[in-house]
Amino acid sequence: MLLNNLTKKFKHWLPLAKSKIEKGASQLENSINNYDPKEIIPSKLIERLNTKLNSLPVYESYYDTLTINVHDYIHQWIINKEQNRKNCLVIKGNCVDNLYNILTSIFSEKSSLSKETIELDYQIFSLENLKQNRRDRLNYLQEKILEIQQQSDKKIILIPDLSYYFSRTIEGLEVLEKLLKLLDEDENKFWIIGCNHWLWLFLVKIYHWDAYIENARDLPLLSQENLQDILLPVLDLVEFDWNDLRRFLVELPNQNEDDHKIISQLQAKYFENLANLSQGCLGTASQLCFYSLRYVKNEETELSNLKINNPQLPDFPSITQSDRYLLFCIGLHGHLNKSDLANILGDDQIYITSQIECLVNLNLIHFLDHQNIAINPLFYSKLTKDLKDNHFLVESD
Structure with missing residues (x-):
């Protein structure tokens, strides 16, 4: 028995060890070819930029589109409450976007709701005091399901990010079945549920959630203007010259233009590239932006200056x-x-x-x-x- 266990563990370990060695060799080769210590941006600076980003009301860019959608669906629910499948709106985002913050910041205040829903009770699945352990999160979700089952009054319920309560285990999938049953049977509740794209595809393909929930909408994609409005205040934390981007342009700005107009043109082109590469995803766009900054050593002064480069995946x-x-x-x-x-x-x-x-x-x-x-x-x-x-x-x- 002991020998069998050891053999099993060795067979499991061997391919992982082989994979690790191969990847380590590949990574070492890449680091030798590409690593330039003069151009690495410190992780502490990335942390500062991310902290600044998270402190700003960046989610205003989503506000109008999402609130209009929610108002429309809630109105349909109020006038057609017998049509159960209309009592839920799933808002899909990317797993690298902070869907929880986006939806709670928009819908945590009743002022974001229309007058016809303002009098309804409003409940948010909060992360306060929620432990990191998935089992504890499943217990929390199960308790909330039982609590809501006992309530007969009309209510709007927000689950900002379903992935926080998801576990691809037998226990986790059983809890999700109970949630889906509650959604399908309780016509007195309207649900707003945030769900990342990967998880939604999984729930639809394996468990046919779209047969019960017909209203699923994507988080709005952020445009060049949106990203510029969000990220320019963050970049104010650091000093660099936007003119560094001139070297990446095929057509240089008109030299007769004033400096302010030239900088505006350079910024517009930069954020246009950022929007295209990130496909309108804030999580990707923000990190592309931050990692486009590089410290470059001046050979004459021996000092390092922060420069901005074209964003590149x-x-x-x-x-x-x-x-x-x-x-x-x-x-x-x-x-x-x-x-x-x-x-x-x-x-x-x-x-x-x-x-x-x-x-x-x-x-x-x-x-x-x-x-x-x-x-x-x-x-x-x-x-x-x-x-x-x-x-x-x-x-x-």
């Missing part, structure tokens, strides 16, 4: 099917700690630790804090395409 690395499955699981849940990830994968933490390290080194995932792992926004669009090409993300028929 990094090349997508070579990964295995095992990597794809792990990345898919992380994206479904928005973020996971190692313990929950191992539980969902059905493995011991020791088996996935080296794989996580490899994917962190490839920058495909990163730590949000000391515990939680998430998809790196810089790779979101290319990773999504890769997972679709390899049939991990499948559109419903």
Whole structure:
């Protein structure tokens, strides 16, 4: 029995070790070819920029579109309450966007609701005092389901991000079935549910949620103007010269224009590129923006100056099917700690630790804090395409 267990563990470990060695060699080669210590932006500066971004009311860019949609659907629900499938609106976003903050910032105040709904009770699934452990989150969701089942009054309920309460385990899927049953049967509640695209595809393909919920809308894509309004105040934290972007332009600005107008043209072109590369996703756009800043050493003064470059998506690395499955699981849940990830994968933490390290080194995932792992926004669009090409993300028929 002991020998069989050791053999099983060795067979499990061997491909992971091989993968780690191959990736380590590839990464070392890339670092030798591409690493320039004079041009690396310090992580502390990235943290400052992200902190500034999170402190700003950036979600005003979503406000008009989302509130108009919600008003329309709530109105339909009020006048057609017997049509159960109209009592829920799913708002889909990317797993690298902070869907929780977006929806709570917009709908936490009753002023964002129309007059016809202002008198209704309003309940938000809050993250306050919510523990990191997925089991605790499932218990919280189950308690809320039981609580709402006992309420007969009309009410609007907001779940800002369903992925916070999702667990791809038997227990987790059973709780989601109870939630779906409640949505389908209780005509006195209108639900606003945030859900990332990967999770929605999973729920539709495997559990046919679209048969019960017909109203699902995408988070509005951010335009060049939106991104410029959001990110320019963040960039005020640092000093650089927008004229550095001249070297990337095929057609230079008219030299007869005044400096202010030239800077405006350079900024417009920069944020146009940012909007195209990020596909309107704030999570991706903000990180592309921050990592387009580089410290470059002046050979004459020996001092390093901060310069801005054209935003550019990094090349997508070579990964295995095992990597794809792990990345898919992380994206479904928005973020996971190692313990929950191992539980969902059905493995011991020791088996996935080296794989996580490899994917962190490839920058495909990163730590949000000391515990939680998430998809790196810089790779979101290319990773999504890769997972679709390899049939991990499948559109419903």
